[in-house]
Amino acid sequence: MNVNKRQEYRTLFKQNVERRLFVDKIVRLIVISCVMIAIIPLGSILVEVFKNGLAAISIEFLTEVPGSIGSGEGGIGPAIQGTLIVIGMASMIGVPIGVLSGIFLSEFGDNRLAKSVRFFNDVFMEFPSILLGIFAFLVIVLVLGHFSVWAGAFALALIMFPIVARTTEESLKMVPVTYREAGMALGLRHWVVTVRIVLAAAKNGMVTGVLLSVARIGGETAPLIMTILGSSLFFSNFDTPMDALPLRIWRLSLLPYDSAQMQGWGAALVLILIILAINIGVRTLVLNKDDTYRFGKMIKEKIGGIK
Amino acid sequence: MATKPDTIETQISSTKDIPTVEDKFKMIAENVTISYGDKPAVKDVTIKFKEKSVTALIGPSGCGKTTFLRCLNRMHDMTKNAKVEGKVMIDGIDLYSKEIDPIYHRRKVGMVFQKPNPFPTMSIFDNVTAGLRLNGVRDKKILNEIVEDTLKMAYLWDEVKDDLKKPAVELSGGQQQRLCIARALAIQPEVLLMDEPASALDPIATQKIEETITELKKEFTIIIVTHNMQQAVRVSDYTGFMYLGDLIEFRETKKLFTDPKNELTAKYVQGQFG
Numbered sequence: 294m295n296v297n298k299r300q301e302y303r304t305l306f307k308q309n310v311e312r313r314l315f316v317d318k319i320v321r322l323i324v325i326s327c328v329m330i331a332i333i334p335l336g337s338i339l340v341e342v343f344k345n346g347l348a349a350i351s352i353e354f355l356t357e358v359p360g361s362i363g364s365g366e367g368g369i370g371p372a373i374q375g376t377l378i379v380i381g382m383a384s385m386i387g388v389p390i391g392v393l394s395g396i397f398l399s400e401f402g403d404n405r406l407a408k409s410v411r412f413f414n415d416v417f418m419e420f421p422s423i424l425l426g427i428f429a430f431l432v433i434v435l436v437l438g439h440f441s442v443w444a445g446a447f448a449l450a451l452i453m454f455p456i457v458a459r460t461t462e463e464s465l466k467m468v469p470v471t472y473r474e475a476g477m478a479l480g481l482r483h484w485v486v487t488v489r490i491v492l493a494a495a496k497n498g499m500v501t502g503v504l505l506s507v508a509r510i511g512g513e514t515a516p517l518i519m520t521i522l523g524s525s526l527f528f529s530n531f532d533t534p535m536d537a538l539p540l541r542i543w544r545l546s547l548l549p550y551d552s553a554q555m556q557g558w559g560a561a562l563v564l565i566l567i568i569l570a571i572n573i574g575v576r577t578l579v580l581n582k583d584d585t586y587r588f589g590k591m592i593k594e595k596i597g598g599i600k
Numbered sequence: 601m602a603t604k605p606d607t608i609e610t611q612i613s614s615t616k617d618i619p620t621v622e623d624k625f626k627m628i629a630e631n632v633t634i635s636y637g638d639k640p641a642v643k644d645v646t647i648k649f650k651e652k653s654v655t656a657l658i659g660p661s662g663c664g665k666t667t668f669l670r671c672l673n674r675m676h677d678m679t680k681n682a683k684v685e686g687k688v689m690i691d692g693i694d695l696y697s698k699e700i701d702p703i704y705h706r707r708k709v710g711m712v713f714q715k716p717n718p719f720p721t722m723s724i725f726d727n728v729t730a731g732l733r734l735n736g737v738r739d740k741k742i743l744n745e746i747v748e749d750t751l752k753m754a755y756l757w758d759e760v761k762d763d764l765k766k767p768a769v770e771l772s773g774g775q776q777q778r779l780c781i782a783r784a785l786a787i788q789p790e791v792l793l794m795d796e797p798a799s800a801l802d803p804i805a806t807q808k809i810e811e812t813i814t815e816l817k818k819e820f821t822i823i824i825v826t827h828n829m830q831q832a833v834r835v836s837d838y839t840g841f842m843y844l845g846d847l848i849e850f851r852e853t854k855k856l857f858t859d860p861k862n863e864l865t866a867k868y869v870q871g872q873f874g
Contacts (some may be wrong), residue, residue: 401679439623470678471717475780478673478730480707489734493721 342562349559359525359541365552369560371527372541376511376567378528379521379537382446382509387453388503394454395461395499400487402462411462418455425451426516434520442531445521449510456509460502500579502509508568514539538564626651626791626821627672632686634667634676641667643845645687649791649838654813654822656836656853658829660873664845666714669793672823673709674702676719687870690791707735709791710784714799715774718768718783725764731787746786753816754782755808774805781812792816794824798831810835829869833857841865 353368360367398411429448434440468491476486492499517523522534523544538560545557613819634642642664649655657665667676676682688695695705718727726733728750729743737743747764751757751803756778760771768779777797784792794813798806813822813835826832832839833853840850842863849856849865860866867873 371851401654469717471715472719473712473714474675474678475717475719476730476734477678478675478706478709478711478713479732479734479783480703480705481731482703488720490721490730494719496721562835 300405339565342558342565346560346562349555350562354556354559355563358527362548363550363553365550365556369536369538369541369556369563371524371536372538372560373563373567374528375521375524375535375537376539376564377534379442379445379449379517380507380511382442383449383453383502384507385449386446387506388457389511391454391457391503391506392448392461392499394458395465396487396492398458398462399465400483400491403597412564414455414458417451418459421515422448422452423515423519426519429516430519439532440520440522440534442521442528442533442535444519445517445535445537448516448520449513450514452510452516453506456506457499457502460505461495463498464498464502465491467498468494472500497580500575504572504575507571511564511568511571511596512539514543518543545560605656608685624651625649626690627823628687628689629668629672630687630689632668632671632684632688634664634671634685635683636679637681641845642671642842645842645847647840647847647850649821649823651821651838652819654817654835655838655840656661656832657825657840657842658824658827658868659842659848660834660868661827662844665842666795668842669795669823669825672791672793673706673711675711677702706761707731707787708750708789709793710787710789712777712781712784712792712794712797714796716773716780718771718776718779720767720769722768724760724768724771724779725766727768728782728786730783735787747782750785752781753785753812754778755812756782774801774808777801777805778809778812779846781809785816791821791823791862794822796825796827800828804832829857843868
């Protein structure tokens, strides 16, 4: 290419600068408007829930059993307790299974078995939750002969583990192969490399996946109708019906009384706050970046101090 | 493209400068062929590595030197499609025999990679001791001793001795690479494989790593892959020149660079291609 030609190309590239800047502005505008469009419904739901829900909240509302229908008395104590219990139990079943499946898919996932597991896992993730509720109803409620907390936790765990498995797999795959190689070169066994090096590096993504699944099951209503049914009493044992916030919100919102509807808004607000609290809590406790260090050090010092 | 010589075999065996039978060999690679799928990347390479010496592998990009280096540690086990044929002996035991669990060999053979890869979630101390801790060594006294010893060997101790608890990723690139050398040395290997350890480093860090290599030679058998011919001259005792998967010439470094037997080698070391 000769000098003249180069000069010609230079002028060519300098053309249309104004038009390109204009296009840049337009694109930026479109992107920002799309974000606004996405945020508006989300924001207005939050505003609405806070506006209507705050009025309902009191100590009595948070701690007491529901009063008589339409009286506007009593609270959602059993529902809060039930939600925490059922989320906790579902996580205890769903998270380990999900994490282990994710590890299998990512680290040993290069065969036909893993490919079919991955496929069914993806299909499973899209299942309507009521189907899983019906499944839990058939295999636990009908077999035992009564509604039970176990069935509810089982149904929610079924919703949870495909999400956890998928996010775990994706976060593990993000860990550069060079760390695995460095670990292998040190003469470490495959599982030691996976657990101590790869999992540690993938922690952020995995925790995000778990939190996502907790938020998802926290709001599930349909499978709970089929399994824990709902109740007006505090938890007594695992073989009886139990209340949960989504069930309570659903029941309250069906009632024709203003006081009940207000309590429904209050319950919705409480549910949002619980999910938010779990998110913030887990993130500050577990997540890394620089924080792992600070936090890990803090714990080590605490333990050292106790000894 | 230069024509490939058809007399590689004779050239290597007729060269008197290669290590002789009386020398003690730490590692021997015999007729090693490595292919990815159907495509061979290393073809029938035979090299003997003398104990407590530095052997450099040079050659243009894509000539198979890194591929060859990785087979000395069975790192190809993790690569799908990679197939290794031939024999790799370390202390007389075939690394690729079915009864051998590669992890015992990997503990004998340390490896330093092209790009520094300290474990991101660990501190400097934890990185150096990773190979020991994760293999069950818990004794704090031993760990402390090894950390100081290996970091000194890697010329990093003075720079980090007060910040051993700092995350390793906060170190500079050159420091990270020296940390990786210390990490590889911590498992007390007998052989050290280095894959272009200085390619991402500035001249000062490079010089420090070369000093490290010269120092380590007293105790370890070192095999280093490098793009940098001056580096090969500075640090190595023996040099192998590879081209398109073939080992073209393997001799004492000085002789390979001053009096290459093969035309291709001569062209390469004079900078006429590559």
